Amino acid sequence: MRVPNGSFSRYLKALALCALATVLSMPLRGWMDPVNMGMLFLLTVFIVAVRLGRGPAVLAAFLCVVLFDFFVVPPHLSFSVVDAEYLVTLTVMLAVGLITSHLAAQLADKNQAVRAKEHETQMLYGLARELSSALTLDQVGDIIDRFLLPMSVEGLLIVGDGLDALERLQAVGGRSLGDRDADHARRALEQQRPIDDGGRLFLPLSGAIRARGVLALSGATAGLEPLLEAVATLSGIVVERLHYSSVAQQSELDMQSEKLRSSILSSVSHDLRTPLTCLVGLADSLVDALSGEQSAASASAPEKAAALRDQAESMHRMVTNLLAMARLDSGRVSLNRRWQLFEEVVGPSVRQLGNVLASRQLEIDLPDDLPLLYFDAVLIERVLCNLLENAAKYAPPAAPIRLSARAFGNDFEVSVCNPGGALPESQLEQIFDPFVRGTREPAVPGTGIGLAVCRTIIGAHGGTIRAETRSGMTCISFRLPLGNPPAMEAELT
Amino acid sequence: MNDAVIRVAVVEDDSPIRSLVCEAVRRADFVPAEAETAGMGLELVADQDIRLVILDLGLPDMSGLDFIRELRTWSSIPILVLSARSGESDKIAALDAGADDYLTKPFSVGELLARLRVLLRRAPQEAISQVHRFADIEVDLVRHAVRSGGQDIHLTQTEHRLLSVLLTNPGKVMTHRHLMREVWGPAHVEQEHYVRIYIRRLRQKLERDPARPDHFLTETGIGYRFQP
Numbered sequence: 112m113r114v115p116n117g118s119f120s121r122y123l124k125a126l127a128l129c130a131l132a133t134v135l136s137m138p139l140r141g142w143m144d145p146v147n148m149g150m151l152f153l154l155t156v157f158i159v160a161v162r163l164g165r166g167p168a169v170l171a172a173f174l175c176v177v178l179f180d181f182f183v184v185p186p187h188l189s190f191s192v193v194d195a196e197y198l199v200t201l202t203v204m205l206a207v208g209l210i211t212s213h214l215a216a217q218l219a220d221k222n223q224a225v226r227a228k229e230h231e232t233q234m235l236y237g238l239a240r241e242l243s244s245a246l247t248l249d250q251v252g253d254i255i256d257r258f259l260l261p262m263s264v265e266g267l268l269i270v271g272d273g274l275d276a277l278e279r280l281q282a283v284g285g286r287s288l289g290d291r292d293a294d295h296a297r298r299a300l301e302q303q304r305p306i307d308d309g310g311r312l313f314l315p316l317s318g319a320i321r322a323r324g325v326l327a328l329s330g331a332t333a334g335l336e337p338l339l340e341a342v343a344t345l346s347g348i349v350v351e352r353l354h355y356s357s358v359a360q361q362s363e364l365d366m367q368s369e370k371l372r373s374s375i376l377s378s379v380s381h382d383l384r385t386p387l388t389c390l391v392g393l394a395d396s397l398v399d400a401l402s403g404e405q406s407a408a409s410a411s412a413p414e415k416a417a418a419l420r421d422q423a424e425s426m427h428r429m430v431t432n433l434l435a436m437a438r439l440d441s442g443r444v445s446l447n448r449r450w451q452l453f454e455e456v457v458g459p460s461v462r463q464l465g466n467v468l469a470s471r472q473l474e475i476d477l478p479d480d481l482p483l484l485y486f487d488a489v490l491i492e493r494v495l496c497n498l499l500e501n502a503a504k505y506a507p508p509a510a511p512i513r514l515s516a517r518a519f520g521n522d523f524e525v526s527v528c529n530p531g532g533a534l535p536e537s538q539l540e541q542i543f544d545p546f547v548r549g550t551r552e553p554a555v556p557g558t559g560i561g562l563a564v565c566r567t568i569i570g571a572h573g574g575t576i577r578a579e580t581r582s583g584m585t586c587i588s589f590r591l592p593l594g595n596p597p598a599m600e601a602e603l604t
Numbered sequence: 605m606n607d608a609v610i611r612v613a614v615v616e617d618d619s620p621i622r623s624l625v626c627e628a629v630r631r632a633d634f635v636p637a638e639a640e641t642a643g644m645g646l647e648l649v650a651d652q653d654i655r656l657v658i659l660d661l662g663l664p665d666m667s668g669l670d671f672i673r674e675l676r677t678w679s680s681i682p683i684l685v686l687s688a689r690s691g692e693s694d695k696i697a698a699l700d701a702g703a704d705d706y707l708t709k710p711f712s713v714g715e716l717l718a719r720l721r722v723l724l725r726r727a728p729q730e731a732i733s734q735v736h737r738f739a740d741i742e743v744d745l746v747r748h749a750v751r752s753g754g755q756d757i758h759l760t761q762t763e764h765r766l767l768s769v770l771l772t773n774p775g776k777v778m779t780h781r782h783l784m785r786e787v788w789g790p791a792h793v794e795q796e797h798y799v800r801i802y803i804r805r806l807r808q809k810l811e812r813d814p815a816r817p818d819h820f821l822t823e824t825g826i827g828y829r830f831q832p
Contacts, residue, residue, distance in 0.1 A: 420712075427710055447692070447825065450797040452804055455822045457815050475815045479808060483797055489692060489825040597797055602760050 125167035160215035168212025270324035314343035318351030483596035497561035526588035615645035642666035722775030
């Protein structure tokens, strides 16, 4: 049995109360019947039982009988009893004293248990409230840690990968999970019952559908099992809630990407069929021209062949953009970033667009000392190609296209501008959405995906892209953060 | 060596592309030798007097990379790689394995022929010649002298080393790592930004329009190529 703190002083108090009862009874000895004075001693035992608990009450019961016999029952100051009647009094007194002390102490125990239970319920209620607001597994782990700390119990939340695949278990909060612990956790999950590994307790986190994890507990767990199981159940419900909310989120995402996919499909099937139709038509007429007799028809053959090539090239760019978009959209693309010079992507872009830009005047304005930038050259080249092709497509014929780059404060800005074709204010943001074009009438071929690809790429680099009208020119410019370029050792000569 | 006939092996499993490439080779007055598989390609190079290999990376019997490694154990003829994939890492791997140049499908026939000519012109004895000329630039690698239109141009030692590596490998795509190793030494291969800054300096000193270079070309994400 546990001996509560301060028990010694409680026994002393019981002794003192018995002594007090004796002292009070002394002057009344000649006046009252000793049996009535026995009541005073009984009252003392009762008070001790109620206030001081079982042990002191038993002590008081015996002591009071002895004191009563010694001091009150004649002959005084002797344990001998003259009248046999008093033996009954003494026996009843002892019995009543013991029973009273027992009942009172039981009551007190129950009271204490109820209070402890209430405290536990309060704590669990608090835990449930905190857990219900948890949004991530890490938060759940923190809340459980905080809850267990005062009990000197250490908890480790172990869940399946993605809260689903239970064959791959991992600890929450970036903590490491030993093989032994993983084995025990797996066993607890399979058998759906607590596993006790001599000091470590593994409780399955049972949810409404199935257990999705294990709470591993170490420290002073003895005697706390019901409470800890309640903790495990609460955590199980929360983990399940997190699982289903992520499932719901994922299906929402899937639905959106499905919508985008179908809009891409319908648009692409239109935009790819148009140039394909041209290709087939051009090739047909080329066959006719070359096999035909008329010299007038065959004279136009080189032009037709050139048109064929241009169409095929434009289709190639379109497919490249679509592939880039699909790759970027799948979210699995990792940027191949290097410290390099922006001007390096200018030359290849211009070479790639050779036939598109052939009839155009391109003004390139790049300072000689542009700083090193941290970017993925292939993707930024894609952006530049799209911007230049876009400008060539929408600018009036023979109008110059201007490409410039500058470092501004902490940013690096690249602008591609062309005169004319000013965009209405309302479309400046919109043109970066997939399959939106500046003009309503799709008189100009090409999917409206180029600028969407640009926005995705620039976004992945931590930059921004926008369209604006600057003194009659339509400009699309993007900014990339400059960062801290690596140092270069200077060469002397 | 037979100067009259220049044989070019075309190792490609897709027959329309193979015949297109052969047609182009023929048009440039070279003689194509066709192979459908890597095994046939290797036999072809071993048996005949082949001067250059045009190689598709996706072959049915052997990976293109293994073909290059195998061929490089006994031959140093130029290899031009054709790749349908746009991933840069494939190309870098092929170049590191010993390929000289690459083209991504779809490519234009003109581009293919230009690359062929540059690679074929690179005869072994040219590598040790000391004077190189391109545009109006004259470079004497031994005397460290560079003249542009009669004007002397000053190059630093590092610039000169980089220039000589590029000039002695005309038409060959050199990866950033390769150039770093050749010019700065093996300890510096991770500091690619050096190459980029020094290429900028060469362009600013030697190109007509440094933003649109004609000779020191960037192969985006891969490296550089010197085009005479």
